Amino acid sequence: MSRSWSIRRRTLLAGASLALLATAYAQAPKQELRIGFQKGASLLVLQKAQGSIEKKLAPLGFGVKWVEFPAGPQLLEGLNVGSVDIGFVGEAPPIFAQAAGARFYYIGHDPAAPQAEAVVVPKDSAIKSVADLKGRKVALNKGSNVHYLLVKILEKNGLKFSDITPVYLPPADARAAFESRNVDAWVIWDPFTAAAEKQIGARVLADATGVASNHQFYLGERNFVEKNPQVIRAVFEDSVERGRWLKANLRQAADQIAPLQGLPVDVVELSLRRYQFDVRPLSDAVVAEQQRIADTFHQLKLIPKAVSVKEATWKAGV
Incomplete structure (x- = not known):
């Protein structure tokens, strides 16, 4: 092999490597969505297992980081201190967090699940x-x-x-x-x-039948939601799609979720039957119901001040 050909070959290889690096850089996520989740949040666990949110957000230039919490109150604390951007919790944690001054929006909810x-x-x-x-x-x-x-x-x-x-x-x-x-x-x-x-x-x-609705809420840190509504909508689009798939494929979903929850498949399947998994914007009725919970906690002096759920509801909707 001639010296000139060797030089040309090294130049071509170097150029190809640079081109590959440039392509990889262009395709790499420029920003990151940090999702707070609990092992009990079965739909999010399924989405994590299937990588479906990552696929939805890739065209928007966003990657995903999953941050696990033991329960809703701890997740809300993470949201408040800026360690996560969105999360999924039950009815009470947002009320306690709002009373403590946390800045978030209710960005959606799942239907009532009193048997859960x-x-x-x-x-x-x-x-x-x-x-x-x-x-x-x-x-x-x-x-x-x-x-x-x-x-x-x-x-x-x-x-x-x-x-x-x-x-x-x-x-x-x-x-x-x-x-x-x-x-x-x-x-x-x-x-x-x-x-x-x-x-x-x-x-x-x-x-909880006849006593509490047991809605589950999607929450987002205010600044993130206001700056990235397209990300919020993409997550919800994926949640609707995956929720419908889950309800139509309960056993298969349980098989995928069980290892991540550390539970037997039959336990997970029983749990899945008690939820609806159909995310939607907050209606006036749901806001009013959540306000009644907040008022109850205030009357019982479980929170230090009254809060307005409506003021924390994302106006743009999903």
Whole structure:
């Protein structure tokens, strides 16, 4: 091989490498969407497993970073301090966060799922009704959706919150306390409810039917939402598509979600049957219902000031 050909060859190879690098750079995400999620948020877990949001956002120049939290209150704290851009939580965490001054928007919600949260007791417990909880220790995640459920279900059965002893624990610690009989009952949401039923024979004392809607909300950090409405809409488009696929393919979805949730497939499938997975903008009725929850917490002095849910609702919608 001649010296001139060798030089030309090295030049061509170098040029090709530079071209490949330039192409890769052009295709690389320029920005990042940080999604706060909980293992119990089955649709987001499915989207994470399938990489569907990444595919939706790639044409917009956005990559995705997934940030896991044990429950809604901790996720809202992450949203408030700027470690995530959007998240998915139950009814109560946004109210506590808004009362604490967090800047976020409600950007959408899933339909009511009252069967997906419940008060459970050990299978051989002497507790036969909600009224029997008087004087008992009840585990719950403070500031979560089940906090409101417990308040309202006690009220419905002639009890006040002060009639029970709340034991504030995140789900994993609450499960341990429940199994070891350090608490008498546990107020919890799916898939943890389904896991307790299937794995340790927990008995559902009452679910939220007729007491609380148990809406799930999508939230976004205000500045991010205002600057990137196209990203929010792309995420929701994907959530609608994946939600419909999930409901039409429950067993297959459970197979994909179970390893990430660390739960048996039959537990995940039971949990999936209790949710609707159909994201939509907040209606006036849903805003009003969320406001009633906020007002209840304020009346009970669980939050330091009144909040306006409407003021925190994204006007542009999805």
